[in-house]
Amino acid sequence: MHRKTRELLELDRKHVWHPFTQMQDYENMYHVPIVGAEGIKLFDAYGNYYYDTISSWWCKVLGHNVKEIQRAMIKQMRKYEHVMFAGLTHEPGIRLASKLIEITHPGLQHVFYSDNGSTSVEVALKIAVQYWTNKGIEGKNRFICLENGYHGDTLGAMSVSGTSQFFDPYKALLFDAFRSPSPYCYRCMYHESAGYCDYECLVPLRDMLEKAHERIAAVVLEPLVQAAGGMIVYPVEYLDRLMKIVRQYDVLVIFDEIATGFGRTGKLFAYEYLDDSPDILCVSKALTNGTLPLAATIVTDEIYFAFYDDYLKGKTFFHGHTFTANPIACAAALKTIELIEKKNLVKKFSKKRMVIEKYMGRLENFEFFGDIRSIGTIVAFELVKNKKTKERFEKAKRISWQICRSSLRYNIILRPLGDVLYFNFPLSVKISELGEIFGIFERYASEEITTICGNGDGL
């Protein structure tokens, strides 16, 4: 190993605390110092390349090192890098807001910026609660969310999430929210088959609204894919029915499209599968193609004007972050959206879907892939010990973790979500790259994953 790399890794071990990482594991892990990136590939300091099959936590919707985006950022950087967004304004912030309004549902009219997915959800929750108080309606300050939902790691976002393994240590800090069953068809708690049921999983939601709608500010959910909850892809009909139920009550709807936005589900936004749209929409991640952190919470006129009044009436939305609407990030976002549109990437992905579906069919034969589910750029593989009974592997065996670590030897970057392995390709992935990646993955499944699952009593 090169001396400089060794020194860097020593400093990493000594001083850096990595996210979602047991640092004792990390110390003993094979470290991957990234030194370059291009398209769907990452390059490390040892001369290896890896397919970034998860788009660096789902951000790199156009892949890495996109020159047009870099040029737009540099151009902006040379003018001014950052100015506060309270009392001042700037062209990239204004143009991006207008663009977001143009590409989202006509009902959505006003953009509130923040700087990551979690904060855009915090903003949405606060807006929803204050909307009702500003309208003079007291007591509507609770939320309905879904089991297996994930909305981020800040306290409000955790409170409305349903992935308890992440949040248990902080339970005492979180506020109560009502959790409706997850539309997790593979593990349906009513033992129904996907698409052949009457969506009994919506009954608790309807009951809760019936009993408590006077206390509910909003329903918050990830449309069509519960991403961090295990890439749980669920039917449009579930979402459609849910919206029809919620619309019978005076309750807002918040769609968290932080993971699903910008073409991840086969449409620019997942809500486009519906006739309806949310009252509040949260976007981040792919918004800047993962170049700089930026998020937006987009609301209707109805919501915006509930805050618009004489200052002394106390209806102002008192929220903001230092880096709100960072101009370089806004310039990156504008260019990202322009490229997605100009290259017609969302529509063109349908050709790549045919390739993906062909390969998915081949992988279904593996006994340890209990469920293979997919939508748009996402393909998820749920690992099971027993395909017939859907029995899970023992947690202590850390099967998915072992698999993801060893995937590096096959030049693929994977990261587990519980027992689920997944790909989330850039829209820009080439058909030849999909062929290569699935080819490697099939070989990897028949060699390494078979061995790991076998050692875990999976065969």
Ligand SMILES: Cc1ncc(COP(=O)(O)O)c(C=O)c1O
């Ligand atoms: C649906 C969803 N909401 C919110 C978040 C939180 O975003 P961030 O990690 O930028 O805070 C994520 C992150 O994965 C997400 O997938």
